[in-house]
């Protein structure tokens with residue numbers, strides 16, 4: 014985080030630059046516009062997931078080559094989006110391509126276990142220090158099943174999450190994220206707000222949100238729940254928040270959460286869908302040295318194939334093993350997915366790879382910090398492992414409240430357009446961060462810093 018003084022960025026200048034960049038991007042993506050006209054006739058909004066929507070049209074891609082992607086207009090970009098942080102391996106990594114090529118002719122689906130599934134479970138157990146594993150096909154499935162296991166184990170229904178955290182698209186966790194600042198509620202009594210229509214109030218009321226980085230507030234809320242005879246089954250959280258840019262845990266916070274949850278018999282779930290295999294070989298669990306009762310993985314696990322996993326202590330997983338909780342799914346442990354995951358773990362995301370990713374990320378973060386200092390921008394660069402972002406904010410973000418109160422939304426939107434027009438494919442969305450891959454090198458991160466430096470200079474011109 015930079016400590017120097019900052020200047021006020023003129024709003025008119027931001028608006029003027031944004032209008033100019035939007036016009037340029039529209040011009041450069043005419044084929045995407047045409048694809049959108051075709052797509053939206055049959056594909057709702059022209060996309061497969063609402064997170065792929067973009068106004069005036071989405072950018073449609075053709076291919077990925079290592080650290081780059083190419084769109085339907087033939088524009089080639091350095092890929093910092095990386096499939097919402099799924100492609101730490103880079104696109105079409107030879108080890109993954111070979112694994113898929115060798116596996117496909119042997120059959121792609123049986124709904125029975127192949128040896129790769131056993132090998133992946135063994136490796137994850139070693140990395141995360143958790144004894145038992147099950148597989149699913151996405152992050153949402155992983156958090157959905159993890160919560161059910163925690164409920165089955167404890168016989169309790171209430172769950173606790175962090176306000177502003179995203180854990181997937183099932184009802185229990187589509188609560189208290191992305192809401193207007195005024196509706197958050199009192200810090201000690203944060204509201205349980207359904208995220209969009211279609212979520213039964215009866216379900217969202219079972220989900221209680223607490224602020225990140227505030228163990229005392231978590232403890233107070235848990236004690237109130239105990240008083241109301243609503244003891245929570247679990248606390249589900251990211252050890253480092255990855256849905257408000259990047260928000261790191263304050264020193265001691267995770268240890269306190271571990272102590273509070275243990276004391277009250279609450280299952281602690283680290284949702285490592287974003288952090289796991291992206292910030293260290295053993296995810297945030299290894300990185301911060303705090304052992305949860307369960308972890309959920311997805312994204313980077315499958316090397317681009319739809320994969321998810323749940324890891325837990327033998328005690329927690331006993332309710333699955335004795336048949337009292339059903340953890341099921343036709344495609345769980347799909348042979349093609351598991352072959353890709355095994356190749357990734359054994360050949361690509363090795364301990365050495367994380368040393369390289371960390372060094373590259375430090376170069377990128379350092380470069381961005383230098384630009385911020387030089388131009389006295391209100392913001393800072395923050396990251397961990399392969400992930401990071403520039404947060405445009407006059408104050409440090411520690412939780413949802415400080416994010417909503419301080420994030421400079423127009424500047425964040427301008428930065429995305431600016432990057433796209435300079436060959437930097439960034440994650441869309443104001444809450445997102447970059448993800449580097451093992452196939453990125455100095456040329457890619459220096460291109461990012463260069464684009465950022467040009468934007469900073471333009472803002473001050």
Ligand SMILES: Cc1ncc(COP(=O)(O)O)c(C=O)c1O
Pocket residue numbers: 097151152153154156179180181182251255256284285286287311312
């Ligand atoms: C922390 C976290 N958990 C769960 C999910 C859901 O994963 P999926 O989109 O694979 O269902 C996401 C997706 O972004 C996530 O960031």
